[in-house]
Amino acid sequence: MRVRFAPSPTGHLHVGNARTALFNWLLARGQGGTFILRIEDTDVERSTRESEQAILDDLRWMGLQWDEGVEVGGDFGPYRQTERLQAYAEHAERLIAEGKGYFCFCSAETLDAQRKAQLAASQPPKYAGTCRNISTADAAARRAGGERAVIRLRVPEGREVAFTDVVRGLVTFNTEVIGDPVLVRSDGIPAYNFAVVIDDEQMKVTHVIRGEDHISNTPRQILLYEAFGYTPPAFAHLSLVMGPDHAPLSKRHGATSVREFREKGYLPEALVNYLALIGWSPGQNEELLPASELARRFRLENVAHSAGVFDEDKLAWANRHYLKLCDPARLAELAEPHLRTRKQIVGPLSAEARTWLAIVLPGMAASVDRLPQLADRLEAVFRTPEGTLENEPGLPEVAAALAQELQGGLRLLDKDTFRSLAGRVKDRTGLKGKGLFHPIRVVLTGAAEGPELDLIVPAIDRAADLRESGLAPVASCQERAEAAAHRLRT
RNA sequence: GUCCCCGUCGUCCAGAGGCCUAGGACGUGGCCCUUUCAAGGCUAAAACACGGGUUCGAAUCCCGUCGGGGACGCCA
Numbered sequence: 001m002r003v004r005f006a007p008s009p010t011g012h013l014h015v016g017n018a019r020t021a022l023f024n025w026l027l028a029r030g031q032g033g034t035f036i037l038r039i040e041d042t043d044v045e046r047s048t049r050e051s052e053q054a055i056l057d058d059l060r061w062m063g064l065q066w067d068e069g070v071e072v073g074g075d076f077g078p079y080r081q082t083e084r085l086q087a088y089a090e091h092a093e094r095l096i097a098e099g100k101g102y103f104c105f106c107s108a109e110t111l112d113a114q115r116k117a118q119l120a121a122s123q124p125p126k127y128a129g130t131c132r133n134i135s136t137a138d139a140a141a142r143r144a145g146g147e148r149a150v151i152r153l154r155v156p157e158g159r160e161v162a163f164t165d166v167v168r169g170l171v172t173f174n175t176e177v178i179g180d181p182v183l184v185r186s187d188g189i190p191a192y193n194f195a196v197v198i199d200d201e202q203m204k205v206t207h208v209i210r211g212e213d214h215i216s217n218t219p220r221q222i223l224l225y226e227a228f229g230y231t232p233p234a235f236a237h238l239s240l241v242m243g244p245d246h247a248p249l250s251k252r253h254g255a256t257s258v259r260e261f262r263e264k265g266y267l268p269e270a271l272v273n274y275l276a277l278i279g280w281s282p283g284q285n286e287e288l289l290p291a292s293e294l295a296r297r298f299r300l301e302n303v304a305h306s307a308g309v310f311d312e313d314k315l316a317w318a319n320r321h322y323l324k325l326c327d328p329a330r331l332a333e334l335a336e337p338h339l340r341t342r343k344q345i346v347g348p349l350s351a352e353a354r355t356w357l358a359i360v361l362p363g364m365a366a367s368v369d370r371l372p373q374l375a376d377r378l379e380a381v382f383r384t385p386e387g388t389l390e391n392e393p394g395l396p397e398v399a400a401a402l403a404q405e406l407q408g409g410l411r412l413l414d415k416d417t418f419r420s421l422a423g424r425v426k427d428r429t430g431l432k433g434k435g436l437f438h439p440i441r442v443v444l445t446g447a448a449e450g451p452e453l454d455l456i457v458p459a460i461d462r463a464a465d466l467r468e469s470g471l472a473p474v475a476s477c478q479e480r481a482e483a484a485a486h487r488l489r490t
Numbered sequence: 491g492u493c494c495c496c497g498u499c500g501u502c503c504a505g506a507g508g509c510c511u512a513g514g515a516c517g518u519g520g521c522c523c524u525u526u527c528a529a530g531g532c533u534a535a536a537a538c539a540c541g542g543g544u545u546c547g548a549a550u551c552c553c554g555u556c557g558g559g560g561a562c563g564c565c566a
Contacts, residue, residue: 043566104564119491122492168496178562214561216495216560239495240560278502279503285513287502304502311502318516440525449527
């Protein structure tokens with residue numbers, strides 16, 4: 001089994017396309033097949049190397065490594081269409097020689113006008129066949145005279161073209177509704193329908209799994225396979241990914257590209273797992289499974305027929321799950337850029353600071369949706385608790401008690417020392433419960449809300465020890481308590 | 491307009507003629523846990539688009555209607 005993902009490098013990888021790539025990958029991995037990555041850059045105007053690189057990066061970020069294709073090579077390359085022009089030219093010549101293709105001299109303007117007229121007359125827009133019967137000799141003469149021409153496929157009239165879609169079953173088209181498609185543009189660059197057929201044939205692709213928007217291209221391609229005498233691969237068309245309003249997911253719905261979700265702080269394994277759940281189910285009422293297990297269970301036949309709405313809430317749920325499973329050192333690494341944008345990290349990180357992050361972050365990640373929210377939780381560490389909540393009941397007493405208790409240089413490096421400190425503050429002030437912990441929070445973190453106190457307090461004291469570590473400077477608990485006590489006295 | 495595809499809780503899926511009093515998950519509500527916000531646990535409400543058939547029996551098969559989407563490019 002050989003499958004391929006064939007993006008055109010005209011922008012970032014859309015999550016819908018990412019899902020198509022994923023389904024190809026799952027099938028290949030699950031069945032011991034080969035996953036090929038081919039770049040369809042025949043739209044020279046819009047294709048860029050930057051986009052291509054971005055797509056490659058996103059695919060790799062998701063863990064969808066390809067076995068054959070650009071950058072990794074393989075026996076059936078090249079894997080970029082603009083590098084395969086020779087093969088297309090040979091096939092075009094063959095079609096012309098056999099009379100299965102013909103030159104068309106209609107100008108883009110003429111065609112456009114015809115199309116508009118047909119639409120206005122409630123007719124299906126379809127190429128009129130104007131140049132169908134120009135003789136080979138005439139065509140050659142006109143071309144020799146400098147006239148520009150495209151090559152079109154001569155579509156047989158009144159025929160049924162049918163194929164069995166692996167996800168949908170039998171699909172039938174009548175050639176009456178298909179106009180002769182352009183195979184080669186006037187500049188000699190092949191058009192999509194032509195290039196894919198040759199590529200898939202030469203790359204020995206056995207299963208073409210792509211978006212539903214290609215379903216009506218399939219009969220044209222089958223006609224081409226027939227014209228060349230090639231055996232068509234199996235086709236499978238995946239329904240599209242929609243926005244909440246059931247329109248195709250687009251920028252007005254918010255984030256649409258893999259890159260954006262990555263930047264928003266979603267883990268690749270969460271995105272991959274969630275994407276697999278749109279239009280497919282691993283079964284057994286299980287949803288959160290590693291990619292390898294998804295691949296093991298994946299069957300094209302079980303893919304849903306209808307379009308799915310992208311639900312970011314559910315993505316966030318998956319992300320929470322994987323955040324909890326995330327290795328501490330990796331979590332620290334992933335969080336770093338987000339903490340930098342919040343100025344919580346301001347320089348090159350020392351090894352100690354990395355360790356600190358790896359100790360502190362996992363506890364906070366347990367209650368967070370996405371990476372940047374880790375910075376929210378950490379805010380309590382870096383915030384200087386001044387000028388806040390002067391009127392909080394119990395605040396002066398607690399501040400004084402804390403200052404007293406911490407005077408001996410007591411370090412609050414773990415939950416237990418913090419709790420015993422809280423106990424002594426309770427004895428000194430007679431406060432308890434909310435009335436006790438609330439003021440403690442305000443004195444030490446400068447805010448009435450935040451993550452678990454016994455998580456954050458040790459984090460503060462540990463961070464206070466890390467000068468010149470790359471972390472933004474942090475005042476110790478003792479310094480905070482004394483400053484607060486001083487201020488509240490005056 | 492024509493052709494193609496699709497139609498189970500708000501959303502994503504399970505369901506391949508009796509196992510359905512339609513199951514799970516996200517989200518929502520409630521309760522519990524808790525020093526706050528979360529997270530977590532438990533729990534509740536919530537759907538077979540509609541109309542005809544076929545059949546002893548239909549969410550499951552057929553037809554129609556309606557609704558949604560796609561395609562109709564010298565874009566892919």
